[in-house]
Amino acid sequence: MGNSKKNQKVLDYSGINLNITGQDEHIPAVKRLICTVKERVRAIANELPLETYLHHLIVEMVYNIMFWINCFQHRDGLHNKLSPRTIVTGTLIDHNKHCKLNLDLTYMSPNNMTIH
Numbered sequence: 001m002g003n004s005k006k007n008q009k010v011l012d013y014s015g016i017n018l019n020i021t022g023q024d025e026h027i028p029a030v031k032r033l034i035c036t037v038k039e040r041v042r043a044i045a046n047e048l049p050l051e052t053y054l055h056h057l058i059v060e061m062v063y064n065i066m067f068w069i070n071c072f073q074h075r076d077g078l079h080n081k082l083s084p085r086t087i088v089t090g091t092l093i094d095h096n097k098h099c100k101l102n103l104d105l106t107y108m109s110p111n112n113m114t115i116h
Helices: 003-014 028-047 055-070 084-089
Strands: none
Touching (some): 028 055
16 A cells, blocks of 8 residues: 555544645635735835845744734634634733734934924
């Protein structure tokens, strides 16, 4: 018995439905996710005061975007209350750690303010 048949038996036994596609086939849900990630990377990149981006910076932007996409449950996801991140890792986000808003208020110093 080939390796792929053994793997298929394990998947069937586990109740996992694996959808295999051809090399040139396109899956609309995956294409939409890729477009969403690209759009969010461009949004972050346009906020940065840089003309060129290091490879590591782009990787970290994608990592950050995927972190936040996976932190919230999906409308047609596996579970109606748990996020994909929680299902895979078993951990919740710490709102005190992950949801802080860092404001740089240095540009609002009283010396620069004018009263009209």
